[in-house]
Amino acid sequence: MAAAWSLSIEHADRLRPTSLARPMLHLVALLNPNGIPATVLTSPPALAYLTEHRTPDGGTDPDVSPRAVGVDDATDALRCLHRLSLVDHTPSTPHQEVRVHNLVQRATREALPPAARDLAARTCADALYEAWPEVERDTALGQALRANTAALTAHAADALWQPDGHPVLFHTGNSLGHTGLVTAARAFFQDLHTAARQNLGPDHPDDLIFWRGRLGDTSGAATATAELLADFLQVLGPDHPDTLSTRHNLAPWRGEAGDAAGAATAFAELQADSLRVLGSDHPASLTTRYYLAQWRGQADGASGGVR
Structure with missing residues (x-):
C-alpha cells in the first residue's frame, strides 16, 4: 500500500x-x-x-x-x-x-x-x-x-x-x-x-x-501567582517585563479574593516601577494606572467611602 x-x-x-x-x-x-x-x-x-x-x-x-x-x-x-x-x-x-x-x-x-x-x-x-x-x-x-x-x-x-x-x-x-x-x-x-x-x-x-x-478559586490563583512571582524575581529579576506582568496579574487576584485595598496598594507600587522601567507612555503603564484607579475605588467602597 x-x-x-x-x-x-x-x-x-x-x-x-x-x-x-x-x-x-x-x-x-x-x-x-x-x-x-x-x-x-x-x-x-x-x-x-x-x-x-x-x-x-x-x-x-x-x-x-x-x-x-x-x-x-x-x-x-x-x-x-x-x-x-x-x-x-x-x-x-x-x-x-x-x-x-x-x-x-x-x-x-x-x-x-x-x-x-x-x-x-x-x-x-x-x-x-x-x-x-x-x-x-x-x-x-x-x-x-x-x-x-x-x-x-x-x-x-x-x-x-x-x-x-x-x-x-x-x-x-x-x-x-x-x-x-x-x-x-x-x-x-x-x-x-x-x-x-x-x-x-x-x-x-x-x-x-x-x-x-x-x-472561582481566586485565593488559589492569588497564591499560585505569588509563588510564580517569587520564581520570576529569582530567575529574571525585578525589572524584567515578565516579572512586571506577573505582578500585574497578581494584584487583581488579591482583589477578587476579597483584598481590594491590597490590590490597590499592589497596583500603586507596580505603577511606580512601570513608570521607572517602561516610561509614562508605555501601554503597560497606562493599563496599570487604569486598574489602580479601579481598585482604589473598590477599596473605598469596601471601607464605606465614596465608590
Whole structure:
C-alpha cells in the first residue's frame, strides 16, 4: 500500500502546479484527518513552506515560475492530491475542506526524516496560529482549529516545545476558556503545565493560574501567582517585563479574593516601577494606572467611602 501511495504522490507531483503535491501532503499528514480548514493550508507559513520545499526534480518544467507559491497554487496542489485520491478536498465544507485517510497520513509521516517532520510540524503550528482569529466568534472554526492542534500535538509533540513552547498550544487552551469550556480549559492547562515542566523546566510560565481563578478559586490563583512571582524575581529579576506582568496579574487576584485595598496598594507600587522601567507612555503603564484607579475605588467602597 505504501508503494502504491508513493507512486500516486509522484504522479500528483507531476501535475500542475508541479512539485507542490508532496510538500502539501507533508503538512496534511500532521493535522486532523477528519477535517482541516483550507485557511490553514493556504496561510502565509504554509505558502512559505511550499515555496521552500518544492520537490527538487520537479523544477525542470519550463512552465514553473520561480515566484513564491500563492494561495491559488496551494489550492491547486490540494486538487492534484484530490484527483489521485490522496486527500478529499471539498471546498463547500466550511472549516473541514480537507480530509485524508489516516493510513495515508501514517505512510507520509514515516517517509519523512525526523528533522523534516519536525520542520513540517512547526510550520503546521505556525499555520494554525496564523489562521486563528483574534476574536473567536465562529465556534465551529475554533473547534476545528483545536482538533487540528490536538492531532498535531499527538504526532509531533516534541517539535512544538523546541526551542520554546509554541504559542498555538497556549492559544488552544485560551480558546476553550473563552468559548465557555472553562473546566476543559483548566484541565488542558494542567496537562500543558506538566508538559512545560518536562520540556522547559519548572520556571516557565503558563496560563493554568488564569483559568483556575476563572473557575472561582481566586485565593488559589492569588497564591499560585505569588509563588510564580517569587520564581520570576529569582530567575529574571525585578525589572524584567515578565516579572512586571506577573505582578500585574497578581494584584487583581488579591482583589477578587476579597483584598481590594491590597490590590490597590499592589497596583500603586507596580505603577511606580512601570513608570521607572517602561516610561509614562508605555501601554503597560497606562493599563496599570487604569486598574489602580479601579481598585482604589473598590477599596473605598469596601471601607464605606465614596465608590
